Amino acid sequence: MMALLNAIWLFLIVTGTVTAAARGRVDLLTSQVFASAEQAVEYTVEMAGALCLWMGVLRIAERAGLLELLARGVARLLGPLFPDVPRGDPVLGTMAMNLSANILGVGSAATPFGLAAMKRLQELNPRPLEASRAMCTFLALNSSVLLLVPSALLAVRSACGSPQPAAVVPVIAMVTATSWASCILLDAFVRWRRREG
Amino acid sequence: MGEALAQASRWMVPILLVSIPLYGLVRRVPVYDAFVEGAAEGLKVSVRILPYLVAIMVALAALRTSGLLEVLQALLGPFLGGWGIPADILPLVLIRPLSGSGALAVTTDLLRRYGPDSPAGLLASVLQGSTDTTFYVLSLYLGSVGVRNPRYALGVCLFGDAVAFAAGVVLWNLLLR
Structure with missing residues (x-):
């Protein structure tokens, strides 16, 4: 699978560059490539503030024992999906916060919780260079998550002059409920096929 | 609600x-x-x-600049026409799993050209809202802890995107057109 990510990246770079050159867009390509690299730094800098803010708040919650409290509550929901995570481990609470933030469409709040969860899952990972089963399940839950408030989309639809920006919300909720359930089932199926639990 | x-x-x-x-x-x-x-x-x-972000965004810039997306669109356009799917939606399907800001830019462009409540605008909205930037999330989350091999996570997440795209097209046909 890591080969796939490598292959996709190489494919994008090579075909993009060769095609651009063949179509006489070499100068444009050169400037675009550097511009996007700069943009990556800009995004990181823009994101750093939110990341510091939420990791700061998260640390307060951690030291106050809030996540342990929350973890106990959601353990019944998330617990069965994560047999490798010890019962009552705070990472269940962190993942619950990440998923809740995703469901409400607050991506900036979800990411720091998600990264904090990955950090803890890595501590539990017996092979640090490979994604653990728990990580795969968490990524499956996270990337297909039920979305009730597509906040960025609502903003764009309003900005484009829609009188009913929320008209698509129920459909998106139905679609994401379907994809979420499919992902959970496929993840369980893959694990069962691999006899890993 | x-x-x-x-x-x-x-x-x-x-x-x-x-x-x-x-x-x-x-x-x-x-x-x-x-x-x-x-x-x-x-x-x-x-x-x-940061290094992961640079890698992904540079690759996407090369793809956009090459004009390969337009070529693909010309090839697949006739197939999509049967479903009533505008061919302009293709770049969104291709970019959505890779880049959140890129996909939002494509969606904005579609909404501005077709109108946010036109059939194409509604389909773009549903697809944009229903799927995630899978490659970005995976490289961000796994990269942040130094994991190199995503194992089956990539396949499961892409399957989720495919289900969302299919369900999005079906429900758009049933409920929004």
Whole structure:
């Protein structure tokens, strides 16, 4: 699978560059490539503030024992999906916060919780260079998550002059409920096929 | 219901910002010290992420500049016409799993050209809203802890995107057109 990510990246770079050159867009390509690299730094800098803010708040919650409290509550929901995570481990609470933030469409709040969860899952990972089963399940839950408030989309639809920006919300909720359930089932199926639990 | 949810989304951040530190106060946590300690961790995470972001965004820039997307669109356009799917939606399907800001830019472009409540505009909205930037999330999350091999996570997540795209097209046909 890591080969796939490598292959996709190489494919994008090579075909993009060769095609651009063949179509006489070499100068444009050169400037675009550097511009996007700069943009990556800009995004990181823009994101750093939110990341510091939420990791700061998260640390307060951690030291106050809030996540342990929350973890106990959601353990019944998330617990069965994560047999490798010890019962009552705070990472269940962190993942619950990440998923809740995703469901409400607050991506900036979800990411720091998600990264904090990955950090803890890595501590539990017996092979640090490979994604653990728990990580795969968490990524499956996270990337297909039920979305009730597509906040960025609502903003764009309003900005484009829609009188009913929320008209698509129920459909998106139905679609994401379907994809979420499919992902959970496929993840369980893959694990069962691999006899890993 | 959409309105109520939008309100919930609006209030989520302020509520967390007030309730967590107040809870910390109750539990006698030195809230300021704890915040700064956590924020320092946030900065370290940002620095770790940067190389992954550069790699992905440069590859996407090469793809966009090459004009390959237009070629693909010309090839697949006739197939999609049968479903009533405008061919212009293709770049969104291709870019959505790779780049969130890129996909939002494609969606904005579609909404501006076709109108946000036109069939094409509604389909773009549903697809944009229903799927995630799988490659970005995977490289961000796995990269932040130094995991190199995603194993089957990539396949499961892409399957989720495919289901969402299919369900999105079907429900758009049934409910929104």
